[in-house]
Amino acid sequence: MSDRRRTGGLPQLPMHLLLIVVTIYTIYPALWVVTIAFSGQQGLALATLPENPTLGDRVRAILPWPEHLSWANFHDVWTEQPFGRWVLNSAVVAAATTVVGVFLACTAAYAFSRFRFPGRRTGLMSFLVSQMFPGTLMLIPLYIIVVKWLGLGSSRIGLVLVYATTSIPFCVWMLKGYFDTIPKELEESALMDGASPATIFLRIILPLAKPAVAVTALFSFMTGWNEFILAATFMDKETMYTAPVGLRFFVGGFSQQWGYFAAGSIIVTVPVVVLFLFLQKYLVSGLTAGAVKG
Amino acid sequence: MTFRRIATGLIAALLVGGGLLWLLVGLGAAAENQSREQREAVVTLRAATEMVGQAGASRSQAAAIAFAAGRPELRVLRVVNLEERSLEVSTAPEDTGERAAPRKLQRDEKALFDEAQRLRTAVATNREGSGPPSQEIAIEEANHETLALAGPLERDGKVVGMVRLDLARSRSGGVPWPPLLPLGLALGLGIGAGLALRRWPAAQLVVAGVALVGALAWASWEGQRDLALRAQQSGAAVAARATVEAGRATAALGTAGAPATVTPAAWDTDLFRRPWPSVAAPAGAGLDRLALGAGVLALALLLWWGLGGAARFWQTLRRHRVAYAYTLPAMLGMLLLVFFPFFYGLALSFTNANIYNSNKPISEIWIGLQNFKEILGDFSFIQRTAGGVVFNYASFYWTLLFNIVWTISNVAYGVGLGLILALILNTKGLALRPVYRVLLILPWAMPNYITALIWKGMFHRQFGVINQIIQMAGGTPLSWFDKPFTSFLTVFATNGWLSFPFMMVVSLGALQSIPGDLYEAARVDGATRWQQFRSITLPSLRPALVPAIILSVIWTFNQFNIIYLVSEGEPSGSTEILITGAYKLAFQQYRYGYAAAYSTVIFLILFAYGTWQNHVTKATEGL
Secondary structure (H helix, E strand, C coil): CHHHHHCCCCCHHHHHHHHHHHHHHHHHHHHHHHHHHHCCCCCCCCCCCCCCCCHHHHHHCCCCCCCCCCCHHHHHHHHCCCHHHHHHHHHHHHHHHHHHHHHHHHHHHHHHHHCCCCCHHHHHHHHHHHCCCCHHHHHHHHHHHHHHHCCCCCCHHHHHHHHHHHCHHHHHHHHHHHHHHCCHHHHHHHHHCCCCHHHHHHHHHHHHCHHHHHHHHHHHHHHHHHCCHHHHHHCCCHHHCCHHHHHHHHHCCCCCCHHHHHHHHHHHHHHHHHHHHHHHHHHHHHHHHHHHCC | CHHHHHHHHHHHHHHHHHHHHHHHHHHHHHHHHHHHHHHHHHHHHHHHHHHHHHHHHHHHHHHHHHHHCCCCCEEEEEEEECCCCEEEEECCCCCCHHHCCCEECCHHHHHHHHHHHHHHHHHHHHHHCCCCCCCCCEEEECCCCEEEEEEEEEECCEEEEEEEEEEECCCCCCCCCCCHHHHHHHHHHHHHHHHHCCCCHHHHHHHHHHHHHHHHHHHHHHHHHHHHHHHHHHHHHHHHHHHHHHHHHHHHHHHCCCCCCCCHHHCCECCCCCECCCCCCCCCCCHHHHHHHHHHHHHHHHHHHHCCHHHHHHHHHHHCHHHHHHHHHHHHHHHHHHHHHHHHHHHHCCECCCCCCCCCCHHHHECCCHHHHHHHCCCCCEEEECCEEEECCCCHHHHHHHHHHHHHHHHHHHHHHHHHHHHHHCCCCCCCHHHHHHHHHHHHHCCHHHHHHHHHHHCCCCCCHHHHHHHHCCCCCCCHHHCHHHHHHHHHHHHHHHHHHHHHHHHHHHHHCCCHHHHHHHHHCCCCHHHHHHHHHHHHHHHHHHHHHHHHHHHHHCCHHHHHHHHCCCCCCCCCCHHHHHHHHHHCCCCHHHHHHHHHHHHHHHHHHHHHHHHHHCCCCCC
């Protein structure tokens, strides 16, 4: 009876049942990959089935718990495979993308937020329209330009340039939304005191916008860290693969090294998942704010 | 004042137009010089190859030495025999005495063997037509003075080895002169006439325009003549080279004691060993249209400048220089790597660009609307046959239909499940709420390519855990990727899994911002739960949910990774969405132009959708 009053009249038990079912559904694939990573084997099966499996064996085969716990996959993927090199490539690309992308987005967003100039509306709208170009649509011309003309295939610089520029529109819209909320009076008083626009930008706006800048940086970093298809198209040389391309290499085509894939996935995923869980509420507000009010 | 404006405008237009023309002619000339050098080198390689082939394994070394004698430009000639794993021929100075050819290949020469095998594979692939065409002749700048060439050696129609040649580079041709004479004359004429017509600015502008057009037409005519002459010279030079090499090869074969005739006519080929077009497209063919473009551009510049546009433009720039300085870096990046590629892609969609001709200027491979006709004109995606209805999965309309079904089903699933979970999680006093929340967000936090590969593994026919579950429940395992419907289920399951948390978080945020008093008041007024939901909850969700759905539609419509990595379009392209289809056209069939047209159609669809939703929601109001 007391339960009912607290929940406003709905019984809690069915809700918990539903939530538990959905939660199992969401975490099962994650547990599956953890199991394979710690199994010490390359196979896909969670357990080896005997010739005539009983129901018990069948149940065992779907339980996400390894038959033998082993660190071997983690150890081997790092030492016997060039995975460390791929992670390094990804880290360098993602970090450089972040630096370049945030710089470009902050300056542009500041101008779009604070100045009224001819071309402002066109610029903002063109950024918005460019978000409608699907990545693959740009892929063919970008491939010809970056790889065939500039000769930046299998080069980290090429990827950084492409990632940083393609993330500009989103970052600009998001930062502009935040800059708009910073009261103009602050700048006006600084202007009275004789501060230049550069001083205002660096000393007043940027420090106030730290949370938004942090989210933008995170977004840029995740773009570089998680992007698959451009990297797969641009990077031919195995030593220049990024982590996503390398992980796909383990299980793509006829290759079936699921143990390496699982261990590598965990190494790549854990940091971004943790970061994401900490920062997701900013991401949501940014996404919807950008889309709603413009 | 007007005179100065028109004069500076004329100078700018002449510089831009003339400069562009010079650049175009220069690029054409450089390409011609390069292709001439390559053709000459290939002729020598083919001559050596044919000679070695005719001489047979036993006499080839002698023939090669005679062939290379007294020719400093032919630095090294080597032949690798794949059957014997031997170095059949070598004229390298270090390969004498102990190391003299023919001999077994040594460990440090593995690279040679590998290269020979690669060429053999290339020839085999091209003959079977399986896979993308690959070059059968490798050519590279070994260093600044030497070109290294390698081609397959065939005996009795079978690739048995490789001929490798180091040739001294012959630079010929040079760079064309800038069209100084026409430009100078036009400038003089324009200024002279301008001074004479001081009182009539309109006449000044007309004279300047005429002078500009005349000068550019003259310059482009000169440029075309230059290019045609170069092409002619190349043809002659290559033919002469073939005659000389034929003589040398015959003589060398005689010296080696294996007299035979050679076929110099077949030597002039490209790197795929296809004959060089005997009636080559005149080198200046594409120049016409490009020159016209440059001319129109220059004329527009002159008009704009002469009518005062430039002055106003500078004024605006100066007035808002701080703002422009701040936007410049981002704008520059966007222009170079977003907008330019976009328009370049649009241009490509009117060409038949492919792996052979992607270096050619667009005007030479222009085919107009043919790609679009081919894509949009194929309505035969449903056919009635005796056995029932058959779908043509390669048709654009099938893919579009699938793409739409895919988007609607996924977004509906995401919104439905997300909303239900949000409503439950929003219940006051629900135990363990933070734990559920974190666990339920997990799919969104995982990189989607990893999600895709995990689900791909779980749907594995034999060891996949989904089939294990089916078997546990007493069913028979399924080959998920063999039927379009089950294949769709795999991608749907994967994408459904990763897309609902976003909707859940958005709805939850909106739900939490609804003030509790509203419900309180409704209850006092005697509203039922359903009425409260209809008139309070749903309207309050709308502002957050609508943009989220719009975003989600675009994301799902373009959800490349899931389709590409999970179903891979199997079976036979039936579960392809538009962008994975375009990707495969470009990077598996190498039809860049066709794929670009496909992408353009996708963009138009998205653009229409974007315009419509913008109209409906007024999302960009109040910019």
